[in-house]
């Protein structure tokens with residue numbers, strides 16, 4: 169397919185649906201600032217002050233100096249800002265108030281490019297296409313075709329197979345990242361696109377190409393809304409609608425090519441060869457003086473006051489008012505419930521595939537986990553090599569070995585705290601943009617971590633050290649030993665998952681996981697005799713992984729085992745279990761496994777709840 173044909177394809181095939189008209193009415197948005205060490209609530213900061221406007225299909229630019237509220241307005245319109253801060257006002261999309269559905273039906277390109285660093289540009293685009301295009305109406309070939317078209321349109325063909333890059337891996341350039349994140353949103357042919365400063369950090373040529381692509385979309389009836397800082401003239405002249413902001417207020421909204429005329433009526437004359445975009449920012453920043461005598465405004469912004477007296481504002485006010493009245497007067501149409509275009513199992517397949525790709529491309533964690541496991545298994549095997557059945561060493565060494573094993577199994581899982589912290593920004597961004605359900609992400613991450621990083625190392629560990637230590641030779645006993653090690657490991661991991669889904673800092677997560685592990689170790693019943701000391705805290709032993717893991721290992725090894733005091737005197741292992749108050753019946757063994765499984769399930773549910781509760785608002 170030639171470039172021209174592909175251009176036609178992107179216009180005719182990809183972007184068919186007409187874009188909506190977006191109206192925002194009397195938006196007043198505040199944030200509560202936090203002060204001091206204890207994060208006490210500070211004064212409210214008014215970020216958007218009573219702003220209204222209409223954004224129609226076409227190129228809608230929101231411009232203003234830094235800190236003027238462009239991104240905040242874009243976020244409020246796109247439904248990305250915390251509704252708690254909205255003091256008044258409503259956003260209507262095609263006459264209906266915005267709901268959570270908007271994130272599934274629109275596209276939003278964030279300012280900081282949030283991409284999966286281990287995947288290539290092409291893989292990232294395909295990931296978006298796979299999850300956000302209905303597989304019933306889009307074949308794999310169609311999705312590949314769209315990816316190729318976007319790659320070409322955004323000049324990404326040369327770096328299509330280059331990885332985006334991580335902290336350890338140098339990847340594509342900043343401009344290429346930006347274009348890739350734009351491509352990930354445009355690939356779904358959205359009818360409503362939000363972009364937060366899409367040209368920031370790009371060279372003039374690439375910025376022009378992106379704006380040209382957005383303009384082509386808008387010419388096909390799409391609604392493109394973006395914030396932009398200081399565009400050059402060739403970019404400015406592509407705008408249809410312009411909203412100018414200053415300190416959270418609108419100083420102009422209307423047709424972009426009428427803005428110069430509007431300001432000249434206010435006495436602001438542009439010098440020859442000056443860029444209108446620069447000129448408007450100069451007016452807002454007070455760098456250009458009006459030739460007219462503007463009336464005193466009592467501290468209010470004169471530009472805002474003049475705008476509110478202008479015919480542009482009058483026209484916008486009437487249109488906005490009409491939509492509000494229609495809605496309040498009962499003309500409202502019922503908002504349709506929008507669901508994900510892909511099913512749960514389909515999303516699961518795509519996410520598991522990415523999680524495995526990630527794991528293989530960032531093997532440090534999994535390889536290190538396996539290498540450490542083998543090292544510790546050999547170490548334990550050598551230290552406790554072929555433990556004799558003679559007393560006292562037979563008993564002492566077994567107790568020591570089991571304690572060491574459980575400590576190792578529990579603490580080696582500290583690495584699991586990275587699971588939800590490392591990819592937090594990616595998850596929040598993708599989830600907010602309607603890529604997948606939270607449950608799918610949770611399950612795919614858990615599966616991709618548990619099987620290669622926890623189950624397999626536990627089995628390898630048990631297989632190496634069990635026979636080296638010379639424990640009971642029956643295969644069933646080996647299986648019981650391996651089961652105990654695996655369940656203890658998974659219970660420890662699930663505690664790490666809860667913390668990982670709750671806090672965003674690795675240092676804090678380390679502390680919050682290590683602390684309960686140490687408490688569980690102390691109250692496991694082997695280091696402190698809870699009956700004689702700290703009896704009021706003895707209930708903690710029921711929460712201890714160490715207790716359940718150690719008990720199960722002891723039951724497996726001691727039952728049916730005979731220890732030799734000398735050649736003539738033997739003592740059954742059960743005597744030791746009785747002395748330790750360990751129930752060594754069949755149920756006694758299984759109740760430890762059930763307890764470990766119970767802790768695991770409880771923590772997994774808590775981790776999932778925490779993940780759902782993550783603050784997705786900007």
Ligand SMILES: Nc1ncnc2c1ncn2[C@@H]1O[C@H](COP(=O)(O)OP(=O)(O)OP(=O)(O)O)[C@@H](O)[C@H]1O
Nearest residue numbers: 199213215232233234235236237238239240241786
């Ligand atoms: N969550 C928040 N907490 C405190 N202040 C905030 C918050 N969000 C926005 N602000 C403040 O609101 C004002 C507007 O911010 P916003 O990011 O919308 O501006 P902007 O015009 O997009 O700026 P820039 O061009 O620098 O991105 C700024 O002063 C900013 O510090």
